[in-house]
Amino acid sequence: MVKQEKKQKNDQGKRQIKIDYLYIDLSTCNRCLDTDTALYEAIRDTSQILKAGDIELVQEKILIDTEEQCAGLGFFTSPTIRINGRDIQPDFQESVCESDCGVVDPGGVLCREWKYKGKIYNTAPKQMIVDAILKEVYGGEQEPLPSDYYRMPVEKVPDNLKHWFAAKRQKTSQGQAAADTCGPSCCEPAPAEAAADSCCGPAPVEAAADSCCGPAPAESAAGTCCAPAPTEATSTFSGTAISQNTTSPSDRVQATVQTYQTSYPCAQSLLSVYADEFGLDKEGALKVAAPFVGGMGMMGETCGAVTGAFMALGLKYGGIKERGKIVSEMQKLVTKFVDKFEARNGAISCEKLLGVNISTPEGFRTAADKGLLSTLCPNFVRDAAEITEEILGQSPGQQQATAPAKASASCCGPAPSEPAEGSCCGPAPSDK
Secondary structure, eight states, X not given: OXXXXXXXXXXXXXXXXXXXXXXXXXXXXXXXXXXXXXXXXXXXXXXXXXXXXXXXEEEEEEEXXXXXXXXXXXXXXXXXXXXXXXESOSSOEEEEOOSGGGGTOTTOOEEEEEEETTEEESSOOHHHHHHHHHHHHHSOOOOXXXXXXXXXXXXXXXXXXXXXXXXXXXXXXXXHHHHHSOOSOSSSOOOTTOOSOBTTBOOOTTOOSOBTTBOOOTTOSSOOSSSOOOTTOEEEETTEEEEOOOSOHHHHHHHHHHHHHHTOOHHHHHHHHHHGGGTOOHHHHHHHHGGGHHHHTTSSOBOHHHHHHHHHHXXXXXXXXXXXXXXXXXXXXXXXXXXXXXXXXXXXXXXXXXXXXXXXXXXXXHHHHTTHHHHTHHHHHHHHHHHHHHHHTSOGGGTTOSSOSSOOSOSSSOOOSSOSSOOSSSOOOTTO
């Protein structure tokens, strides 16, 4: 039997050191966020040293979101750093997290503490991580542990984590329930003198025929003001028919922000949500968008939410024929997007948006210390998604149109076939 080689190597023959970062939250938990920053800096600094020895550091971030995932990976506390499968501090202790984790779990969340050189830290010190990496590289060869080494039965998942998962599910379901509840208008609060039939009930007898989102098109036959047209509707650009998506714009915007807050950086969040609508699978979208995060590979240049939006627009309106026309139309769309984004935020570069240069260790640390990535960036991601929705709602040749020729499917169901002046949920009052 051939003895298994102890050193993992990539296709170029370089030795690989795999670093896994396991966590429960990167949107509210300062311990997870700050340890993520320390890990990033430790990998960046040691990579330069190890590169000369053909040693490559490969990092994977893993969001732990369920008890089953927790059990399968043997996840006992958050956050956790494993190098080649080994926890860098197997003997851990916890304390109540001082950050905003309680927003999700009001009962309080126990997060990990780190012991280094006789002191206790809420965040893993960068030098502690560097020491662990160098120990793995130079401290004697060890076979990497299998991914299921720490696996445990679901019933063995710590109560602290069970409470967190339960609270998170409850908060998510409450948010969804609130989103699903139809208020005075399906799109925005209607004025007190609402003229339209609301999507939740008939309008007063004297109500005008406007829909809940604006005047109903005169020739509306199956019209809607609130949701996309039936799935058979298509938009055509440069001879290519593209099926319109059936997910509502507000759902996609919210999904993009949530993806950023819980799973992936800016560019990946936006493109992964929109890609499937236009024939690109999520995994492919995440790979394509990966180099654009943090302002083009953490260089602080064009915001990743902006470049992610450009790619989403390209998936719908881009093409390989009529090259000159495509380039011209895409230039108009990109210019339109940038104008709208700058009108809201004043710039499109990370450095100007955040006020710090995240391409430098000092700048990135400042951004992390001030919580800029978790407070400002979600707003940029939301703006990018909302502007993307505005532009996706019209083909390039219709950018100045104020309303479609016919309304799309109703938020409450198809409108009656006859009414010319009906609301989004029913015909106009008969005695109008």
